[in-house]
């Protein structure tokens with residue numbers, strides 16, 4: 001599993017980081033970046049939660 005953040009859509013809500021801190025981090029500006037690529041199997045569940053709960057639908061998984 002890979003996750004990608006659409007920088008144009010991310011508004012810095014931080015839900016991704018709250019749900020899956022092993023996979024997402026917030027920059028000093030408050031926008032999301034990914035920490036791991038691909039996502040290790042043990043973090044796929046939380047990463048999927050982040051994908052589904054981003055208010056801006058800024059994260060895509062493949």
Ligand code: F3S
Pocket residue numbers: 005009010011012013014015016017030031032053054055056057058059
């Ligand atoms: Fe951005 Fe969505 Fe995370 S808006 S900070 S990718 S919850």
